[in-house]
């Protein structure tokens with residue numbers, strides 16, 4: 001029989017690596033709390049129309065990467081419905097914002113999420129078909145200040161702080177403004193006109209995009225097309241005064257906060273909802289998939305989903321890529337060294353009739369916050385020592401005598417010292433040693 005394996009582009013995350021995932025998530029939650037964000041959890045699948053309307057029919061994500069199926073009705077009262085595993089979370093958050101009338105509070109909504117997303121992309125290093133994002137959105141009625149350039153700068157400053165807190169060294173912030181919807185229409189016309197002449201010399205995808213969605217041409221990675229793309233008009237020249245002023249305020253606030261950035265006129269991003277400020281944080285160590293995170297403003301998304309006017313800005317970080325980057329950095333390897341994975345104590349019951357008292361002792365120590373591994377009384381003492389030395393800082397031996405006297409034998413593997421410890425003092429001793 002053939003053995004079953006995880007599906008192409010998906011993978012299992014196993015300990016001890018998952019400890020790093022947990023640490024990243026905990027750091028993100030801590031930083032988000034400091035900036036007064038609350039957590040939102042939206043469903044993993046949604047109506048297909050949400051992504052078609054939100055992300056855009058012409059994007060790669062919607063046109064070729066979604067996991068979509070026709071969900072059959074189970075009762076006469078139901079209709080069958082086209083559903084899709086979420087390829088990203090912004091559309092779902094904005095749907096929830098509209099559905100729960102969050103705008104009616106008059107306040108800015110600051111929401112973060114951590115969870116899996118699904119895209120049928122060609123798997124490679126840093127690119128998976130199920131991947132994880134840590135993201136956040138700031139959205140609200142214009143009267144709450146949701147359009148303010150300060151929101152953009154605050155989100156970017158928070159990201160710089162979060163990457164620094166995570167210990168990610170050497171990130172670059174690539175920044176651009178793709179203007180308002182009207183600016184984009186103007187730029188699309190300028191670009192389409194410029195492309196009419198050069199597109200026949202470009203790749204097949206660009207030839208198609210030149211007609212359907214000229215902005216996407218700027219995303220092209222085909223080396224032969226790059227000199228042509230370099231000659232195309234830039235979006236900065238199509239921005240109106242209001243968009244130009246908005247972007248100038250964003251960069252001025254970043255300058256004041258001391259957050260470094262690169263202006264990148266070609267950064268247009270792969271989703272259609274963006275307006276004005278768009279950005280990516282990249283990292284050289286990631287190879288071809290070098291975007292640690294991406295985001296931007298989406299001032300018309302709520303309306304395009306049938307909601308009220310609710311400008312917003314947000315981002316999503318690729319958790320898989322944060323892990324890859326940190327793993328490549330030396331100090332994290334140290335944190336994952338045997339010292340970090342060892343438990344405080346290994347309890348070795350001497351004989352099977354000691355198994356039950358050993359479980360009781362383990363429960364006592366674990367309730368006191370100790371990390372404890374429980375051996376088995378069917379092991380000989382030698383095997384218990386071998387097993388414990390691999391995973392624990394010390395072994396606690398529990399035999400008939402120890403149980404009767406309430407004094408346990410403890411061997412510390414780091415010092416080699418062996419001592420007799422009254423049961424009542426064991427948790428305290430382990431806690432002191434763990435803190436030292």
Ligand code: HAM
Nearest residue numbers: 088090127128131291292293294295296314315316318
């Ligand atoms: P995105 O640029 O499509 O934006 O994805 C954000 C990040 O998710 C990327 O920079 C990358 O780190 C990670 N990512 C994307 N696809 C994959 C993949 N196949 N494998 C591994 N990691 C991946 C969005 O999703 C927007 N919703 C971000 C946003 C939020 N914009 C405004 N608010």
